[in-house]
Amino acid sequence: MDPIKRRLLILTVLCAAVMELIDISIVNVALSHMSGNLGATIEDTSWVITSYAIANVIIIPITSFLTANLGRRNYYIGSIVLFTFCSFMCGNADNIWVLVFFRFLQGIGGGALLSVSQAVMFEVFPKEKQGIASAIFGIGVFIGPTIGPTLGGYITENYSWPWIFYINIPLGIATAISCYFLLTEPPVKPKASAVDWTGIALLAIGVGTLQTVLERGETEDWFATGYIVVFTIIAIISLTAFIFWELRVPNPVVNLRVLKSKSLSVAAVLTFVTGIGMFTSIFLVPVIAQRLLGFTPTESGLLLLPGAILALFALMTAGKLLQAGISPILIVAAGFGMFMLFSWNMSQINTEVSAGAISVNLIFRAIGMACLTVPLTSLAVSSLDPKDIPQGAALNNMMRQLGGSFGISIVNTYSARRFALHRTDLITNITAADPATASRLNGYTNYFQSKGISLIDAKHKAMGLIDLSVVKQSTLLSYLDAFLLIGLLFALALPLLLFVIKRSPVKRPAVIVSDH
Structure with missing residues (x-):
């Protein structure tokens, strides 16, 4: 050319x-x-x-x-x-x-x-x-x-x-x-x-219905709703049939037989968890920044920029370490550690947190993701035959996207449950006998009365402001719990590396498209 x-x-x-x-x-x-x-x-x-x-x-x-x-x-x-x-x-x-x-x-x-x-x-x-x-x-x-x-x-x-x-x-x-x-x-x-149109159809139906159950289950009171029950049954049947079909058909759309490789199986699970962390964190941070902290969309976007730029250098460093013969297991462990640190730090913030503090936390996230991108794919294909590498890499990429889509649904459901719990806890402490509550209620009432509003209306508006404060605090606490949940998932998945730790360093370099 x-x-x-x-x-x-x-x-x-x-x-x-x-x-x-x-x-x-x-x-x-x-x-x-x-x-x-x-x-x-x-x-x-x-x-x-x-x-x-x-x-x-x-x-x-x-x-x-x-x-x-x-x-x-x-x-x-x-x-x-x-x-x-x-x-x-x-x-x-x-x-x-x-x-x-x-x-x-x-x-x-x-x-x-x-x-x-x-x-x-x-x-x-x-x-x-x-x-x-x-x-x-x-x-x-x-x-x-x-x-x-x-x-x-x-x-x-x-x-x-x-x-x-x-x-x-x-x-x-x-x-x-x-x-x-x-x-x-x-x-x-x-x-x-x-x-393999049958495999494609089973995969699409299974993933689509399961995603709907995860996304809408909390809102629809789970199995009290007819279509949630039906979709759950369809998801179980479709995904089970998909697994059996793909293991029997000569040209499967997803070659599940490559999962016989222990390194690929472990990498696939870790990649799934990585997808959960990657997508849910980049979903939660802008929501918290705009809805609870009052950041503009531009300010929310800029929060992610420093970490993303540094992650570019971390990505290249991870690639060089792999070429130098460093085991991908060590780099993956470091990446998981960085993300757990990010999750813990984010679970400790409050409504007074600064943009700089969030950006620093996001740097840990971004570097952690950079340490997982190439090494996880390298680990995934390290023991595969050359003819199976494309299918192994594709399966690994699919697990990342699957983790992301399921992760956001799980986080939304978990946050909704935690919101209800935190709201109940906070409301039980807001009583007329509580000096802090009484003081704030009187202060709001006096403010509205100074604006010419009647006493009854002023009290209603004052209670509305207190309720709004409870909603805001409950929402923040529920999102902070979500970060703790994500960090816990990473901590539980990390020991899986012990199953492949005796393997020699990766034999062949691999390149993966980043989804950060």
């Missing part, structure tokens, strides 16, 4: 990957605005994140099937077009569930942009320069999550939340046109095989 065309193609696929990764994190700081604008609860609005993750979970394992059967060029360009069209439709949504629907389809389109972009990058570089390709792609994909929250905050505050989707349109059109003229089929075209 002509050197100029080669550079343009590299830039094109890199832009497509960055665009997809920006959309993973750009919506987080806009959730409160979406919730208010569309008249939805924050729990319903969180589906904007989880629907995208579920779509990725479904599409990532079947990318190789679609590439082989549709042709890489057609599939890649078609995915860009779908992603761009759905970005436009997301921006035009006037209902939360319309937004969630097109956000899901956007995730279907975005699923191809990472894996195919990475494959193209490795293809255009000669074998002796594969390390350069890895470095360029690794740095490039880290730019998206780095600038996503900050960019989303700036756009939301200075324009409106639909523009976080509209900015994809010119980029999507440009990359689609560029790929039309520059992208070709791979030198060795993958052999088309029968698509």
Whole structure:
């Protein structure tokens, strides 16, 4: 390929990957605005994140099937077009569930942009320069999550939340046109095989219904609601059937047989937990910052920026340590330790916490995630045969997305339960006999009376302010409990490394697309 065309193609696929990764994190700081604008609860609005993750979970394992059967060029360009069209439709949504629907389809389109972009990058570089390709792609994909929250905050505050989707349109059109003229089929075209539609259907139904149960169970009083019971049964049957089917079919959409590898099995569980921490933390922090601490969307986005920048250097350092022969187990243990420290620190904050303190905590989170990204995939594929490495890496990536989508649902449910408990505890201490309560109530009442409001109305307004304070404090405490829960999950998962600690250091380097 002509050197100029080669550079343009590299830039094109890199832009497509960055665009997809920006959309993973750009919506987080806009959730409160979406919730208010569309008249939805924050729990319903969180589906904007989880629907995208579920779509990725479904599409990532079947990318190789679609590439082989549709042709890489057609599939890649078609995915860009779908992603761009759905970005436009997301921006035009006037209902939360319309937004969630097109956000899901956007995730279907975005699923191809990472894996195919990475494959193209490795293809255009000669074998002796594969390390350069890895470095360029690794740095490039880290730019998206780095600038996503900050960019989303700036756009939301200075324009409106639909523009976080509209900015994809010119980029999507440009990359689609560029790929039309520059992208070709791979030198060795993958052999088309029968698509495991049964496996795809079982996976989609199982994950979709289980996600709905986790997301809506608390609101609908769990099994007191008919459709929650039905969806639970469907989820159990579908996922059980999926496992049996995938172990028997010749060309499974997800090759579960590779889980015979102890290192892959352990890595998959740790990656699932990592996904929970990665997605839930970046969901909780902007919600706390905007709803409880009074930060603007831009300020909320900037909280994440210092950690994301430092994580870029941590990512490169982790890669160099692996190349130097350091066991991925040690790096993973360090990453888990950093994230547990972050979770503990966040569980101790109060409404007076400063932006600087939160940013410092987020640095621990970001470096911890950087220490887990490459080493976990290296651990996952370390004992696999070369022919099984792509399937092992895809399964590992799927577990991260699955952890993220389930994690947000679990955190929402747990926070709702803890909110009710904390509210009850706080209310029992607010009595007329309590001097602090009486003093505050009199102070509020006197303030409203000074504004010309009658005594009865002033007392009602004073009680309303106290109730608002109770709600705010209960909400904060419930979110702090969620951080403790996440940290506990990391602590419980960490001993799994003992099952693979006797393994020799990774035999072959692996590159993973970051989802931070």
